[in-house]
Amino acid sequence: MEDRYYMEHALRLASAGAGHVTPNPLVGAVLVRNGQVIGEGWHARYGGPHAEQAAIDHALQQGNDPRGATLYCTLEPCSFTAPDKHNPPCTTAIRTHGIRTVVLAIVDPNPRVRGSGIAQLKQAGIEVRTGVCARKAVRQNEAYILSREQRRPYIVLKWAQSLDGCMATGSHDSKWISSPSAREEAHHLRGRLDAVMVGSGTAAHDDPQLTVRTANNRYPQPLRVVVSRHGNLRKDSHLVTQADTIPTRLYCTGISPDQQSRLTAAGIQVIPVEPDSESLPSLHQVMQHLYDDGIQSILVEGGARLHASLLRQGLYDRITAFTEPVFLGDGLRPTDNLHPATVAAAPRLLDSEFHRFGSTISISGLHPDAARLLHDLIPDKEASCSPV
Amino acid sequence: MEDRYYMEHALRLASAGAGHVTPNPLVGAVLVRNGQVIGEGWHARYGGPHAEQAAIDHALQQGNDPRGATLYCTLEPCSFTAPDKHNPPCTTAIRTHGIRTVVLAIVDPNPRVRGSGIAQLKQAGIEVRTGVCARKAVRQNEAYILSREQRRPYIVLKWAQSLDGCMATGSHDSKWISSPSAREEAHHLRGRLDAVMVGSGTAAHDDPQLTVRTANNRYPQPLRVVVSRHGNLRKDSHLVTQADTIPTRLYCTGISPDQQSRLTAAGIQVIPVEPDSESLPSLHQVMQHLYDDGIQSILVEGGARLHASLLRQGLYDRITAFTEPVFLGDGLRPTDNLHPATVAAAPRLLDSEFHRFGSTISISGLHPDAARLLHDLIPDKEASCSPV
Structure with a gap:
């Protein structure tokens, strides 16, 4: 006691x-x-x-x-x-x-x-x-423990979704699915991790800043990471124009020399990686490069396609879905390409936890492998703590 | 105080x-x-x-x-x-x-x-x-208040879903998405309402009993209601074989005289209703008939098609989704036929609440019309109560 x-x-x-x-x-x-x-x-x-x-x-x-x-x-x-x-x-x-x-x-x-x-x-x-x-x-200390045990960054997939699992409507509207306090919490999440990642579609469509913008921000800015086959970042995008002050990195499989020198001049680190079997930048290789470069933890913010690839490849430790009680029907979903035959065979999160942020409920849980590694550090009869 | x-x-x-x-x-x-x-x-x-x-x-x-x-x-x-x-x-x-x-x-x-x-x-x-x-x-007293105000039963749509909004896999596996304690809670829900409704697909596929089966059950059995175009209930199904002891009713648009007399002989009340614009039994008419017959509240348990029809017609007061942190991808969803153009235009639940049942989180909220009617009874500065 x-x-x-x-x-x-x-x-x-x-x-x-x-x-x-x-x-x-x-x-x-x-x-x-x-x-x-x-x-x-x-x-x-x-x-x-x-x-x-x-x-x-x-x-x-x-x-x-x-x-x-x-x-x-x-x-x-x-x-x-x-x-x-x-x-x-x-x-x-x-x-x-x-x-x-x-x-x-x-x-x-x-x-x-x-x-x-x-x-x-x-x-x-x-x-x-x-x-x-x-x-x-x-x-x-999930990030510390799991990155060491797995020799890759601790990977958190984060998205805001409707109660029926959509990140946007069919016509790509997503502003805003989640409540203001959920969006504020998402900034805190960014601040607590080393890097933030998006795919090329999100970079092009949302023009995100990927910076921590909380009231009285006490976090350093995480490394901004974009995964994009051809590195097509608009030169007036936040990712390009802010790259002189905020560390920004691009992983790509093929980029024109012109585009590469333009982005490099803007301050973006351009890293070529091998294509995977679907001709997209190999996410395993991206994660390995980040880890070897000292990145212990990364928050993946979308879009649906990047989440889907990481989900299918099992490249995640935690998924946090900020869930709003709204129904978007046939909208964009990160899980559309999953086809489990049975409930028992479907990807499942363990040790789930949930918190309310205004009208939004964040539901979060661990990849079974991550849960197993963490459980190994917990004695069978732990002297339990009350929830935070 | x-x-x-x-x-x-x-x-x-x-x-x-x-x-x-x-x-x-x-x-x-x-x-x-x-x-x-x-x-x-x-x-x-x-x-x-x-x-x-x-x-x-x-x-x-x-x-x-x-x-x-x-x-x-x-x-x-x-x-x-x-x-x-x-x-x-x-x-x-x-x-x-x-x-x-x-x-x-x-x-x-x-x-x-x-x-x-x-x-x-x-x-x-x-x-x-x-x-x-x-x-x-x-x-x-939601059921009492909303049924009187709207002159139809208080309608609760209830389903168990994956975190990505599926009620079953693409191959119709759904046993079990939710935790044992969530399924126990679903029986309590049945017991607190006057009737339980399913569509013909669920009746055929799941062969449900639709009875309250809790430990030390203290509830009466609710009226069992099936909505089915042609009334094709298998004669060895629970709905038919138990109809002599548990009140059971079928709403249909067209049924053969043979089938009708067979079901009636088994103890099922067969009620013909008009077809709606999609040639399905008119759900408005079904709800009106139930209300006129003294049914104040009804729990709709699926399947996905029946939920989708009620969702599209706005025929619900509360939706309760027992949500399990599992991903079923391209499985069966009650909202596949919704196509909101924007997040702002999408069906939204108000006054959402959530509870944990083992690994399952129930997320529940009100139709905006229902929320408005209920708010009218709450003074602006209510002497607030702590949550239950």
């Missing part, structure tokens, strides 16, 4: 790093002694101090000695040094400052940690309890 | 009458004196005592004098006598027993009451407050 209370606080602290720590995990930490919080911290930006160190520093600044205290931490403390790592091992800091007990949500799936942090703490005589609020901690 | 507390209790009491009081409204009543509940009651069955009388009787049985008490009542007390009415006016009982204050959720839209109950109470020097938990009270 008490463990859950402090761990939920640590999880809330961790969320403040969203959008700023990639490719590191979100981590929050709380130091407690005699039922009092004596220090708290979180990993606030990539390269900055880890949450554990931040909580210890915070305690010391306030004149509180961490000796004998309990540290609540949303992820297993790191246990190694490496040339590409900015911080010393947190296990050392915990030991040095005489912390007596460490309570963890989940093990760090990073192969360089994965239990060795816990082992080091135990060796030093520190009591370790794990699995507190594990489900929530896993949910918070 | 206190008003809402007691009114919510009265609303809970009222719900115990669900399925048993039609065509009367659900009503609950609570008598309170000095912060203590001294009596409570509800309208438990058609022809039985009204909630107000039941609460007074309950108080007296317990040796509590209602004199000076406050009566909380979910609907305006009745104020008239009539040959077709089983009970004396509740306004008289309230006055006779010296009740000092009456707190109401909503006015009774029945033209024979509609404010005259309140007027009578005020004339007798009784303080009356109205509009407490009005939204919830309206929700509870």
Whole structure:
């Protein structure tokens, strides 16, 4: 009970790093002694101090000695040094400052940690309890966990749809299917991930900006990614005219040298990729290139054709459908090319969750493979947390 | 605050009458004196005592004098006598027993009451407050309110669908799209309404029983209604073989004399109706016949074609879609024949609500005309109730 209370606080602290720590995990930490919080911290930006160190520093600044205290931490403390790592091992800091007990949500799936942090703490005589609020901690670090486990970006397909599964009417009208607060939430989603992707049809038809535009925006702008066979971006489009200030990338299979130099001059990175069996840019190759370039998470915003390709290829971890109680009938649907013979054989989302945004309901769930990987980090009898 | 507390209790009491009081409204009543509940009651069955009388009787049985008490009542007390009415006016009982204050959720839209109950109470020097938990009270009596206002049954379209709006795969597999607890809830829905309707395709393909089969069922069996052009019901189907014990009715445009006498002999009521412009049984005429026969509310369970006809004709008050996070692609959809040009012109549900049943999310909302009629009974600044 008490463990859950402090761990939920640590999880809330961790969320403040969203959008700023990639490719590191979100981590929050709380130091407690005699039922009092004596220090708290979180990993606030990539390269900055880890949450554990931040909580210890915070305690010391306030004149509180961490000796004998309990540290609540949303992820297993790191246990190694490496040339590409900015911080010393947190296990050392915990030991040095005489912390007596460490309570963890989940093990760090990073192969360089994965239990060795816990082992080091135990060796030093520190009591370790794990699995507190594990489900929530896993949910918070889905991008970190799934990108590492699968060696590709964590992929979220997001669309706004009618209750009958259409993203637009037959005549391509889609403004606006979802409520203003759902559209605001979609901007927060963008801000929390590293990149935003659209297909060429959406780029041409909607002229999207793909930027984060929330009130008091505290997120960095994600990388804007367009997948387009021939790279036909209009030169007066937002994607082209803003490319000098907002990182923008185009993946294409065939582009004229003229068009390529024009786009490159505008500031767009043009990356050629192999065509797939349907002569479209290979999405597997696109995702691999993004991952190798340090992109840990990507939000795919459409259109229906790009979603359909990713759905058919199973290239997604989470689907979030902002669903409005309206009926668009024979409109544009991302799933028109799916033909499951039975309900049992149809693509299914697991661990579904739903939230209301005005008149819109967001329904979100995991690809079964992603769900399985995440469940592996949750003990059978987790000390459960109340829903956020 | 206190008003809402007691009114919510009265609303809970009222719900115990669900399925048993039609065509009367659900009503609950609570008598309170000095912060203590001294009596409570509800309208438990058609022809039985009204909630107000039941609460007074309950108080007296317990040796509590209602004199000076406050009566909380979910609907305006009745104020008239009539040959077709089983009970004396509740306004008289309230006055006779010296009740000092009456707190109401909503006015009774029945033209024979509609404010005259309140007027009578005020004339007798009784303080009356109205509009407490009005939204919830309206929700509870949708069938009563909307059937009276529109002079046809209250029509609920219910289906189980994939997240992309399909009721079955292209090869007609639909077992099971929704979770066991969603299917259990669907039985409760049946029990709370007067009739259940399916089209001929569903009757032939699914061989449904259309009965209420809940654990410890406390509902009466609703009238089973089939709409079928030629009345082709298989003689070994549940609808035919159970017709001797469960009221079953067939609406058709053309049926052979042989078939008709066979079905009639099995216990099915066969009612001929005019064909509509598509040579199908006129659904307007079907609904009118049901209403004239005392059916106040009907649950339409499909299939896709029947739902589509009712959707196109605007013949519905509420749609409830049990939505499972699965994708059925090019499967059977009730909305395939809708072609709205714009999102703004598409059929939209208002006052949407949603509930989780295992992995299934039920999304439910009102036809805009129904929402308007209901809103008329809710004061602008209602003393709001917490959600159920």
